[in-house]
Amino acid sequence: RFDSVEVKQTAFRIDGVFLPAPTASDSTVYFVEVQFQPDKALYQRLFAEIALFLKYHPDTQNWRAVVLFAKQSLEPPESSAYVPFLALPNVSRIYLDAPPAYDDEPFGWGLMRLMVGAADRAPEQARRLIQSIVGKSAEQATLIELVQTKMVYKFPELRLEEIAAMLGMATQASQTRVFQDGRAEGRVEEGRVLIMKMLKRKLGEVPEALTLLIKTLPLERLEALGENLLDFETTTDLENWLQSNS
Numbered sequence: 001r002f003d004s005v006e007v008k009q010t011a012f013r014i015d016g017v018f019l020p021a022p023t024a025s026d027s028t029v030y031f032v033e034v035q036f037q038p039d040k041a042l043y044q045r046l047f048a049e050i051a052l053f054l055k056y057h058p059d060t061q062n063w064r065a066v067v068l069f070a071k072q073s074l075e076p077p078e079s080s081a082y083v084p085f086l087a088l089p090n091v092s093r094i095y096l097d098a099p100p101a102y103d104d105e106p107f108g109w110g111l112m113r114l115m116v117g118a119a120d121r122a123p124e125q126a127r128r129l130i131q132s133i134v135g136k137s138a139e140q141a142t143l144i145e146l147v148q149t150k151m152v153y154k155f156p157e158l159r160l161e162e163i164a165a166m167l168g169m170a171t172q173a174s175q176t177r178v179f180q181d182g183r184a185e186g187r188v189e190e191g192r193v194l195i196m197k198m199l200k201r202k203l204g205e206v207p208e209a210l211t212l213l214i215k216t217l218p219l220e221r222l223e224a225l226g227e228n229l230l231d232f233e234t235t236t237d238l239e240n241w242l243q244s245n246s
């Protein structure tokens with residue numbers, strides 16, 4: 001039966017599109033989907049978005065689609081309608097729990113595996129990443145900070161010095177921004193704890209609303225509060241000071 005089929009088009013917002021810079025020699029447009037939860041309609045949406053993009057951007061010469069899954073089990077059931085699309089050479093599917101093998105692993109991929117990999121393997125992976133760029137990259141300092149940052153999130157229960165020792169960087173730790181920022185935040189937290197103890201001893205229980213205000217104070221304001229709290233007689237005095245100094 002021959003028919004003229006009307007397809008109603010809804011609005012699409014394509015979030016994961018990497019467009020080439022105007023001066024770039026490579027004009028490839030990349031469509032990227034990141035899946036950390038099940039989505040049965042993933043491929044329906046992805047290929048419809050690509051087709052609509054190409055329709056409204058007829059000057060596009062090259063495109064690639066990359067679907068990045070947290071784990072292989074999140075792969076939606078393949079509908080036979082999308083098998084030809086998935087077989088295209090410019091469509092790639094990557095599973096973080098089954099990473100591709102590289103003879104010389106790119107730094108970015110190694111960093112991604114560090115983020116999602118098991119904690120017991122993280123120290124070795126991090127040291128290997130750092131060794132791969134020392135003396136070989138103009139952005140060495142920035143890349144090392146990326147590794148350090150991921151390790152701080154990976155091991156929130158460890159002190160910064162312990163993480164530095166884990167990475168074999170104990171002597172250089174004090175010179176990096178990640179560890180300097182961490183120490184600064186540590187001093188602020190220690191200051192808050194001390195101030196709250198002093199206020200409790202001076203005024204009794206501090207209302208929750210005032211406690212929340214104190215938690216927003218930077219280090220220099222906390223120091224000023226410590227100097228003034230001895231003059232407070234009631235929580236009203238504390239409230240007035242916070243209103244004037246927040």
